[in-house]
Amino acid sequence: MTGTPKELTVTAQQGDYKVVIGTGLLQQASSWLTSILNPKTSLMIVYDAKLESLGYVKTLEQSLKKEFVNVYSFAVESGESSKSLQHAARLYSAFLAAGLDRRSAVLALGGGVIGDLAGFAAATFMRGIDFVQIPTTLLAHDASIGGKVAINLPEGKNLVGAFHAPRLVLYDVATLQTLPLYERSSGLAEAIKHGVIYDPELFAYIEEHVEPILLGDSDALTHLLYQSCKVKAKIVSQDERESGIRAFLNFGHTIGHAIEALQYGYYTHGAAVAIGMIYETKIARRLGKIDVEFEDRLRVLLEKAQLPTSLPAEQKSKEAIDALIEHMRRDKKAHSRSLPFILPERLGTVSFEASVDEAVVRQVLAD
Ligand SMILES: NC(=O)c1ccc[n+]([C@@H]2O[C@H](COP(=O)([O-])OP(=O)(O)OC[C@H]3O[C@@H](n4cnc5c(N)ncnc54)[C@H](O)[C@@H]3O)[C@@H](O)[C@H]2O)c1
Ligand SMILES: [Zn+2]
Structure with a gap:
């Protein structure tokens, strides 16, 4: 698809947010994000490690660095086992090491696992900081809308979580090209x-x-x-x-x-x-x-x-x-x-x- 991306608005208590769906949105990420965030905001991209070799992380970083001064990124290994308290703790440490504060934002680049984990970390770090969903799987169209974020416990799935609405969902359909059938x-x-x-x-x-x-x-x-x-x-x-x-x-x-x-x-x-x-x-x-x-x-x-x-x-x-x-x-x-x-x-x-x-x-x- 070429041309104008399609947009939807979701109503949420924490503030309404847009879902933008189109091709090439990773390249345009900085302009979408500056519509909701100040360029001085520190951004932390939490991404699925599998996406690095596919080039999506670099594309997103390059776009964001055009407008934002502080852009950090943190890789999370692929798979459901990353939705754990241990992985959330690693994210908090990475947020602190990068100097994130209450005005910072977390960007989740990946499928539902990354959205749930990074969203959970964003919901709880300093009692909740801004969060943006950048889904890269077809399933994540479901996971990225609605504000439910969670991690698993050994006793079961999604047992610890929160409602934390994203500020924006940026859905670049081009990333789905590399998704296995x-x-x-x-x-x-x-x-x-x-x-x-x-x-x-x-x-x-x-x-x-x-x-x-x-x-x-x-x-x-x-x-x-x-x-x-x-x-x-x-x-x-x-x-x-x-x-x-x-x-x-x-x-x-x-x-x-x-x-x-x-x-x-x-x-x-x-x-x-x-x-x-x-x-x-x-x-x-x-x-x-x-x-x-x-x-x-x-x-x-x-x-x-x-x-x-x-x-x-x-x-x-x-x-x-x-x-x-x-x-x-x-x-x-x-x-x-x-x-x-x-x-x-x-x-x-x-x-x-x-x-x-x-x-x-x-x-x-x-x-
Ligand atoms: N919060 C919610 O409302 C909600 C709703 C539905 C599902 N979920 C959660 O979502 C998770 C499942 O999401 P999922 O199916 O996206 O799983 P996932 O995040 O594990 O992604 C599936 C696989 O695709 C790979 N991948 C991701 N993007 C890719 C790309 N562009 N190209 C190639 N490979 C890519 C990942 O590395 C992974 O191996 C579950 O943990 C589920 O509980 C949450
Ligand atoms: Zn489901």
Whole structure:
């Protein structure tokens, strides 16, 4: 894509912020940032170490140094294990060594791991400093909007975190060119989810353009990201703290999180969510909420997006299902013999089901 970037605004208590989506935005970063920050602001780029050899870190630094006097950078090793207290502590030390203060800003350059970790460090350093998201994965379109930041504990994912809205989200679609295919599929799962919960047109767009999206076509990616970010932005603008409709974003995630936690490293987040969306749709079918046509349409699209749609036979043993249920129960803090779910009613509409009988969930997982 060439031409003018697309822009959205997210409403947040800490201040509304823009999401800018386009090609070549890393090169233009200084002009976007000077629209929100004083050039005297010290900037700390926290980046995924994998991005250094791809040239993105240098491009961003060069652009920022045109306007900003103090630009620092800090590499974080790639992977979910970097979302830890130890890595956050390393960031605080690096912030102090660089002389960051309350007026400084942290820029997260990378996928959801870097956004969550750097955002958590920015939320807590000196009781919270400015934060800018510069996502480089397709999945991070979901992670970079909404202000949720977190790190993991050995006991589980995202157990320590904060709401810390970014000042800006700068999404350079050109960085997605180097993303491995399976990571594009992973991000696409969240966009498909946004279609299911809120936007039938987005769902239909993905059905028609899944191939160019997976091949990394800039126009298709830009349109997809704009529409999908729009859904996320609308939902979190209405319900920033998840007291209502923000929970709809969890469609596919109750089962997806359990799969991800128990099969650590085997499935990408999006792959686990894809399986979760199909199983949660099956639950909705058993409860008479939705027809088989929807389930088939969703499965066909997920398969086209090169995502899995069922658990392999060896993960359907009684022991494996017990472990999944146990994880969901802990995750949802559900103490009774039932579990809460977000279930589809028709394409574009989901609802909250406070208690689904555990027996129904077991039947679906074993199916
Ligand atoms: N805060 C939220 O609201 C929210 C929402 C969804 C997910 N998340 C979190 O996001 C994380 C997952 O995000 P993710 O899928 O982006 O994972 P990730 O950050 O681990 O990135 C995936 C992989 O892509 C590599 N990579 C990143 N950019 C690249 C590029 N341009 N070219 C080539 N390789 C590149 C990374 O090194 C990594 O190996 C999870 O920790 C999840 O909990 C947070
Ligand atoms: Zn997700």
